[in-house]
Every structure is written in C-alpha cells, then in structure tokens.
Amino acid sequence: MDVVFSVAFFAAVVRLTAPIAIAALGEVVAERSGVFNVGIEGMMLMGAFGGVWGAQIFGATFAGVLFGMLLALALGLIVAVLVINIGLDQIVVGIVITIFALGVTSYLNGVVISSSDVHDYQLTRVAIPLLSDIPFFGSVLFNQNPVVYCGYVLMAAVPWWLYRTHDGLVLRATGERSEAVAFEGHRVRWTRYKALCFGALTAGLGGTMISLATGGIFIDAMTAGRGWIALIAVVLGRWRPLLSVGACALFGLAGALQFRLQANNPDLPVELFFALPYVVTLVFLFSLKGKSGEPAELGQPYTAR
C-alpha cells in the first residue's frame, strides 16, 4: 500500500489533473455567464496541436504554449459568433466545432508538423526554489511544469474574481438573469464573449500540457475526451471553481491509480484500467440528483436588442 501512495503517485495525480482542471476553471466562467461551451474538447485539442506546431515554428516551448492558446481562442471566436451573435444551438455548435477541430488537427498533423524535430520541445519540470523543499507536499506540488503553476494561479484567481469582484458578480448575473443585467446597463453579449474567450484560452492552455508535457508530439485525437471530462467536472462541482477542480482530481486520481493497479496486477486486462477513470466519473455523475447550482440561463441565446 505504501508503494501505491508515494510522492511519485501524488505528483502523477497533479500532473494528470492539471490540464483538465485548467480547462474546467475556464469552463466554469463561461457557463456562469450562460454559455455552454461544448466545444471545449475541440479547443483543448487545438491547444495540444498548436503547442507542438508553435514550438516548431518559433523554436521555443513557451512560444508553443502561447500559439496553442491562440489556436484555441480562434476556435472560441468562431463559436462565439455562431452562438452569441447568430444564436445557434450551443450544444450542436459545440459538437460540430469539435468534429471540425478533430479534422483540422488530424489534417495539419500530416502536413505542417515536421517529423524531424519531434520530441525536441517539451514542458519540463521546474522546481520552485524554497517551496519544493517542503517535505512531501513540496515534491508533489512544486516540482511540476510551468503550466501546472499557471493552474495554481488560476485556482486562486478565478474564485476570487468570480465571487469578490463586481465584474465577477455581473458575469454570474448574466448567466442567471441577463434581462436584469441589461437593465442595469451592462452589455450581455460582450460579457459572454469575454467569458467564452477566457474558456477557450484556458482550454488551449490545458491542451498544450497534453502534448508538450508527454513527449512533445501530437497524436490524432490525443485529448481522448478530457475536454468532455472538464465539462462534466463543472457539473459535478456544482459550477463552483474549486469544487470543479476537485472533480477533475477524481479523474486524475483514477488515472494515476490506473497505472499503479496495472503494474501491480499484470494479469488483469489493461482495458479495465483504461476504462476506470471514465467509469468513476460516470458513477459520480449518476450519483447527482437534480441540477442545483446550474445557471438559470445556461444555453439560452440572448435575443433582446
């Protein structure tokens, strides 16, 4: 049992949770403003692809991360126009944009990614000087790659902004009663635009970690549904930022367990362990009763002039 719950194990949990949690934090903001960003899976995928591509174009991993976020943002803007300006069904647009992202990344993967300098650009771990010396927690939390540290910042910034600033209050109100918000003189569509773009940027950021922190290559559809997991985590977390991160940690924990259990039980089928994180998430999803905390106007287009 000690072998299972070691520093390496929990460090792996953090590493597996981070991409999904970062995307989920952005998704909380988007959904709280009333936009159901189902395209998050496609945006994470664009982030993963853009990370590798950008790193190759500009010759630096950091540039790759920014480029990945940019590609995800581009996708987010398309969704924003379709959903906020034209008022198309948010779920349908999200699904289609994900299919689009799957096609585009798969296509460009064969065309623009140079196979020679693959593996060259990777997100490596950076130990934070004093903090990483803390026994146990230091090694687990503060010896990760920089994107994970961005995640910590977001974990503090998003709840603070959402619950303790006026703009955050306006955003939350936009998702509950956009009519009232408009009456007060705020611009509903612009707020939702910003929220959706933030969601797209975070999805892209999380996505870059999926490719750049695991070998620096892009494989078709490598997000493997993690964007959907982030979406589900927001529901499990009752649309609250830190609870949603906790829900992501469930998935990360199951993922880390998957490797451990697999190693300790080589005679059990590997598919069982692959399916484990999804089964765990599903069980928790089924255990929810009702929809408490869901923003009242989630998914509804804003139609007044």
Place this chain on the structure above:
Amino acid sequence: MNPAALVQRATSTRVLLLLIPIFALFGGLAVGALFLLIAGVDPVDGFDSLIENSVGNKFAIANTISQATPIMFTGLAVTICFRAGVYNVGQEGSLYIGALAGIPLAIYLDLPGPLLIAVAFIASAAGGALWSLIPAIAKVRRGTNEIMSTLLLNFIAIYLVGYFVAREYGPLWNDEQQNAASKFVKEDAHLTSLIDGANANPAILLAVAIGLVLIFLLNRTTPGFQIRALGFNPAAARYAGHSADSTVIWTMLASGAVAGLAGTAAILSQNFLLSAELSPPPGWGYIGIAAALLGGLRPGFVILAALFLGALTAGGQGLQLNTGAPSALSDVIQATTIICVMAGSALGLVIKRRLEISRALKAPSERPATPETVER
C-alpha cells in the same frame, strides 16, 4: 416588373431555402480548397481526386455506398433523439456494443445464411438499445444530463470491445493471428452485393427503409407527434398529457437499436471480423451527428446527407493516395459545411424577418386599395 417586386420574389422563403444549402456547400468547399493549398496541393487536383474516388467509376460509387451505410444508420439514430430534444450522442457506443452483440453470433452460430444475418442484426439492435437504456433511465430517474452520460459510455464501450478482442486474453480473440481481432464471420453471413465486381453494402437498403419508416412515424403517428412535441415545446407537451419520461426512454432505445446496426452492417459487408478499431476516426457515431444536422433532422434529408458524407469519406481515402493530402480533409469539409448551413439558415431567417418588417412598414400609397384609403 418593378424592383420592389423582384426583391420580394427573390427573397421568398422557397428561394432562400434553396439557395442556403448551395451557398453552404460552397463555403465548405472553399475552406477545403484553402486547406489543400496549405498542403501544397492544387485545389483542382484535390477536388478532381475527391470526385474521381467518390463517384468517378463503379468501384468508387460502390465504396461511397459502403461508406455511407453506417453513417446512415447512426444519422437516423441521432435524428430520432434530437427531434425529441434528447441530446443522445451515444451512437458510437451503441454501434460498438451492437457489433459486440451481433458479430459473435455470425462467427459461431450454425444457421443458414439469411437467418444468420437476421439473427445478427436483431442481436445488434438489442445490444445497442440496451446500451442506451442506461443513460435513458439515469436521465428519467435522476435527471442526469444525457450528453455527458452517453459520451462517457462511448469511451467505456470502446474499451469493452477492445477487451473482448484483445490479444491473449480476449474471449473472442482469434489465436491464429496477431492482431487484436476476432475470427472471421461465417461465409454464409457475408453481405456482399457485387455489381460488376464492385462491392456495395446492400445493408444501405435497410437503412433507407428505416428512414422511410421514420418519416412515416414522425409525421403520421401519435408517438411521432409526441416526439416532435417534446422537441418543440416540452412544457406544452406535458400539459397535453404526453409523458416526457416514456418518450425519452423509447426514443433513446430506438436510437440505440438503429445505431447498433451500423457496426454490424459494415462488418458483414467489408472486413468480416470484429476488431478494436471498429469505427474509423472520427467515428461513425459522430459523423452520424453531422449527417443528422446537415439533414436538418429530417429523415429524408439525413439519408441524402449520409450519402454526401459517405462520398466525402470515400473521396478522402483516394485523396491521400493521389495527392498526399491527408484524408482528414473530408472531416474538415464536413464540419465546415454544417457550420455554413446552420449559420446560413439562421441568417436567412433574420434577413427574411427584417424584410417582412420593412414591408409591413411601407408608406400607405404603396398598399393595395382598401375601402378605408379609397374613402379618404
């Protein structure tokens, strides 16, 4: 004819409805051309290759039909649910489980040909329906969001099938070879339709038949009315006495059953065995959603959309061989076309409404003479 009347004619609903899909097609193709340029391929060559490999000769047409068949099944399956406002996206999972239920029967049972095929299909439909039952009950009993539950179940289904055909330990694994796949289905169960040497999947006829049944069901029966009512206005439907719960359950069951047929239909006509990579990326289930959307959730148009998407897929396969541009281009064109269609329709409605308003606000002298105006 004066200009005002011309504009009125040109923007009549029927003309708009006809023009929008055409513009949408151009939108999709324009983006496709752009991506071809990125790959350094001459768009003309690219489209030439797409057309050649989808409808250029009988082998291409047969391939198009075969590629379209599973998409037609899943597309119709999506239509059943989406019309009711139930966002069941679990067709991918249903088709995997359907294949898992039906193909082993076609491998191991000893029955005469047509009976064996029928048994396999029935088992597949049952398997697919059962897989959809789980999220259906969860939705009805606990209000679980069906998008999320069905998406998760898709992944679980793929791993489940992967287990059954896994090397060494999979119960269905064919130990006479190395791949993670099952034994071959019996010769009798092969669904081949050779027209001059080209194999077109005859199961497409079954899919079309299901589509026709669906048209009849949706438009002329009470259950169909309940589906449409639920999709259009759930509150009104409940007020009218329809049971939303029962409609949700049996639309999901029906959807799962139809989707369950997709994988089996493809296998019995093309590769004749069950493997871990049953549904080529992005997955027939998801392309089915694309087909349903392109068809505006109307079964007749969904059938046409499935044929179009099948042609794109077939064309894309040849594209990679001929020009080196990855076959994923067809997915890009698919998604872009849908976006253009949806955006176009919505914009068309906006334009139409604006024109109606401006017409209604016209100066009195242009209105037709009525007793009031004449008297003045």
